[in-house]
Amino acid sequence: MANVSSWQAIRLVRRGIHNYITKRLLVVAYEVTLSCNCNCRHCDLGGLIKGEKQIKPEEYGDLTRRLSPVVVLFSGGEPLLRKDIAAIVKAVKQSDGTPYLILIGNGVLLNESNYLQLREAGVNQFSVSLDFPDERHDEFRRRPGLYKRLEQRLPRLAKLGFRDIILNTAITKANLREILPLAKKATEWGVDISYSAYTALRTGNEDYCLNNGEDLGILRQAINELVALRKRDNHIANPEAVLLNTLKFFEQGYMPDCKAGIRSLVVMPDGSLVPCSLHRSKYATRKEMVEKFSRTNPCSSCYVALRSYSELSVLNHMKSIPHYTKRLFA
Ligand SMILES: C[S@@+](CC[C@H](N)C(=O)[O-])C[C@H]1O[C@@H](n2cnc3c(N)ncnc32)[C@H](O)[C@@H]1O
Ligand code: SF4
Numbered sequence: 001m002a003n004v005s006s007w008q009a010i011r012l013v014r015r016g017i018h019n020y021i022t023k024r025l026l027v028v029a030y031e032v033t034l035s036c037n038c039n040c041r042h043c044d045l046g047g048l049i050k051g052e053k054q055i056k057p058e059e060y061g062d063l064t065r066r067l068s069p070v071v072v073l074f075s076g077g078e079p080l081l082r083k084d085i086a087a088i089v090k091a092v093k094q095s096d097g098t099p100y101l102i103l104i105g106n107g108v109l110l111n112e113s114n115y116l117q118l119r120e121a122g123v124n125q126f127s128v129s130l131d132f133p134d135e136r137h138d139e140f141r142r143r144p145g146l147y148k149r150l151e152q153r154l155p156r157l158a159k160l161g162f163r164d165i166i167l168n169t170a171i172t173k174a175n176l177r178e179i180l181p182l183a184k185k186a187t188e189w190g191v192d193i194s195y196s197a198y199t200a201l202r203t204g205n206e207d208y209c210l211n212n213g214e215d216l217g218i219l220r221q222a223i224n225e226l227v228a229l230r231k232r233d234n235h236i237a238n239p240e241a242v243l244l245n246t247l248k249f250f251e252q253g254y255m256p257d258c259k260a261g262i263r264s265l266v267v268m269p270d271g272s273l274v275p276c277s278l279h280r281s282k283y284a285t286r287k288e289m290v291e292k293f294s295r296t297n298p299c300s301s302c303y304v305a306l307r308s309y310s311e312l313s314v315l316n317h318m319k320s321i322p323h324y325t326k327r328l329f330a
């Protein structure tokens, strides 16, 4: 069953081309709260924040109209900790029906009832983080019982037949040998999987970086196998170019030409605009952000999913259309 209508697909392509040519935003990430019910080893967040200033659902609607992106991400922190998350999604959808809406979460609170409610509100894709294909995930996320919960719930949600769940794996030194087993797990659960790259910028912890020839050799082989696998198995969501760029990022230790502020930006829980989750200097408008940050931004220290997708060339997006279509209309 398709998770976008043919009409939405046409509008998405039209806006994508328009925003690309006119140098507008492709992706806006709403970090609706920085509170979290996990405390992951690779992340600087974790725990609840008391008295966080949060904008209201209708303000997300206004922002979406103003920023007019192609893709909206609801992230955090853990977005399902916001009791009004469905109202936020609905306000975004009603203000501007075009963007593709992705909810990124750790899955702790995801169940059939809120999954269906959020779909109804307008979510097109549920991105659920998974770092290991077994209980090591609980240890990494410091959340006992999480893997079991995902193992029970995700295949059940997948069986509802909407083909809108994608596992999200940040590759680290710790899960390097689990890249292929994670892809197998996705197929077994009837969901898709997308890979991104660890950056030490969040925590300053270099222990999860791939820092020697052996690590890179393992990664190279795994990426080559994923590239071959995605030709036969459409559960791998990354375009081939993103997989190859992820390898390049680890090999070089950087990825130049960051387009934070130009192709994407992040909105903090209080509504302020920042270039990315790792550079949280606030700007009153996107124009000011481009002038004061993006044009001279020397940072090249991450290749997280937000970057890898929003900076992909038109040619590579076009090359991936048959793969996207197969997945969207599966
Ligand atoms: C910051 S979390 C927010 C959403 C939600 N709490 C979750 O974990 O899915 C978004 C994604 O960033 C990833 N992430 C966290 N720390 C990271 C890091 N240092 N490098 C790369 N990705 C990271 C997480 O694994 C997750 O898939
Ligand atoms: S990665 Fe997500 S779940 Fe883990 S601490 Fe960070 S925000 Fe929370």
Ligand code: SF4
Pocket (backbone or CB within 6 Å): 201, 258, 259, 260, 275, 276, 277, 278, 279, 297, 299, 300, 301, 302, 303, 304, 307
């Ligand atoms: S490379 Fe770009 S998106 Fe990544 S941390 Fe640096 S400024 Fe942010």
